[in-house]
Amino acid sequence: MKDLNDNFAGFLERNENGQSRLTKSNTTGPRTSSKRFEEDSKSGRPFADFWTLGETLGEGGYACVFRARHIRSGDIYAVKDIDTAALEKNSRNALKDEIAAMKLLRGGPHIIRLLDVFEEPDHTFMVMEECRGGDLLTRITEKEVYTERECRKTCKILFQAMDYIHKKKVAHRDIKPENVLMVEPDDDHSIKICDFGFAKRVTKPLCLRTLCGTAQYVAPEVLDLQSAGYDFRADMWSVGVVVYILLGGYAPFEGPVQELARAICKGDYYFHDKYWAEISEFAKDMISSLLQVDCHKRLSAEEALQCPWM
Structure with missing residues (x-):
C-alpha cells in the first residue's frame, strides 16, 4: 500500500490546498x-x-x-x-x-x-443558470438525514442526470453533495448537477488515468495505481457515497489518509445499527451494489433506476 498511500496523500494535499471548490x-x-x-x-x-x-x-x-x-x-x-x-x-x-x-x-x-x-x-x-437553494451538503446538514421516501425522490433525479451524462460518454469525476445544487430553497428534491471542472470524455472503457475528485467520494479504481484505468463507472461509486450520506447522515469512508485509502480500496464500510436499523434492506442492497469495488459489478445509473428500492 505504500505507493497508494503516498499517491493518496499527495492527492489529499492538492484536494485541500490546490482545488478549492466554489461555494454555492x-x-x-x-x-x-x-x-x-x-x-x-x-x-x-x-x-x-x-x-x-x-x-x-x-x-x-x-x-x-x-x-x-x-x-x-x-x-x-x-x-x-x-x-x-x-x-x-x-x-x-x-x-x-x-x-x-x-x-x-x-x-x-x-x-x-x-x-x-x-x-x-x-x-x-x-x-x-443560477439555482437558489444552496447545495445538497447544506441541505443534508439542515435536515440531518433524509427519510427513505425523500431520498428516493432525490435519487431518481440524481440517477436520471447521471444516466444522461454517461450516455453522452462523459465522466463527471467529482460527484459529491457540494456539486449537487438545490433549485429552490423550499424544495428538497429538485436538484441539478454542477461543477464539471474535472469532466472528461470517455472514448473507450477504462481510458481515464488522472487521480482527481474529492477524497471521501473517489472510487477504488481511481486510487489504485495498479488498476487498468477507469471510466464513468467511477461516478456511480461516488453516487453510492452520496446516497449513503443521505440515508445515514454520515460518510461511509472517513479517517486519516492511510486508513481512508485502505477502506476505499477494500470497500470497507458498515451499516451501523444505531443509524441504519430502520432503513430497509432494499435501500442497503442498492447502496452495496453501488459501492462495489469491482467496477464491472457496480450498478450503472440506468440499472439503479430499475432496482427494487426505486
Missing part, C-alpha cells in the same frame, strides 16, 4: 429567465457590453462566481469568471474540457445549463 449561494432574488437564450458571444463583442456583475456567490482558486444582470433583458444569471492568464497549461486544458462537456450536456435533464461563453485574452466568462 442560497440567497433569493430575481429568477433566471427560462426563455431561449441568445448567445451574445457570437457577436464578437466583449462580455462587459452585455453583462453587469453583481454580488459574489463563490470563489476558489483562479475563479469567482458572480450573480450577473443581462443589460438588455434585465434577467439574472450566474457567471463564472476564470482568470485564464494565471492558469497553467494543464488547467487551461481542463477548462476546455469543462466547457466542451457542458456544451455537450446542454439541455439535459437536471444538469446546470451553460448558456454562453466569452473567451477573452485574460479571462473566460461562463454564463450559467
